[in-house]
Amino acid sequence: MPSEPCSSCDARCCRKYLVAVVPSDVLKISKRLGKTPTEFLNLFPSSDCSCAHSIPLWLRGKEFYLGLRRGGNGCVFLTADNRCSIHKFKPLVCSTFPFLLDGENVAKSNACSKAWEGGEGSRRPLRKYHAELKAMRRKIVEWDWHHSKNGDFPKLMAFLLSTE
Numbered sequence: 001m002p003s004e005p006c007s008s009c010d011a012r013c014c015r016k017y018l019v020a021v022v023p024s025d026v027l028k029i030s031k032r033l034g035k036t037p038t039e040f041l042n043l044f045p046s047s048d049c050s051c052a053h054s055i056p057l058w059l060r061g062k063e064f065y066l067g068l069r070r071g072g073n074g075c076v077f078l079t080a081d082n083r084c085s086i087h088k089f090k091p092l093v094c095s096t097f098p099f100l101l102d103g104e105n106v107a108k109s110n111a112c113s114k115a116w117e118g119g120e121g122s123r124r125p126l127r128k129y130h131a132e133l134k135a136m137r138r139k140i141v142e143w144d145w146h147h148s149k150n151g152d153f154p155k156l157m158a159f160l161l162s163t164e
Ligand code: SF4
Pocket: 001, 002, 005, 006, 007, 009, 010, 011, 012, 013, 014, 097, 098, 111, 112, 113, 114
């Protein structure tokens, strides 16, 4: 929820969608909360959900999406009064939403029905986000081929966060 239109919204995006993360998000949140990644992330079976931003990955023969944990109100970090409890260090996808990159153009996602201005300001963080997604996609391909059969959630996170 970046700014003004969100103040008159019921945080639909935070309640409805699975929130994808990239490694820098995980490291940032982990450091700020003093928690291990598996304490605030979860693996969601791809058969139960769809996520436009998340990259599917395999673990022991099943396909999952990696995202922020969810509770009864949606994202686990959404407060009862529809505020983000990790606003200062929320994931890149949250700080750039509802904007996305369509090729080289900044576009607004249809998932948010409010009128927005100033999408150009999101270009740089969107580029950073897409560069990280690209690197993460490469790591996930390696994970799927070499480690997914005998891996577990902590091993997956250690692998995705490693810099090798
Ligand atoms: S749906 Fe749109 S207006 Fe509502 S919180 Fe999300 S980004 Fe903000």
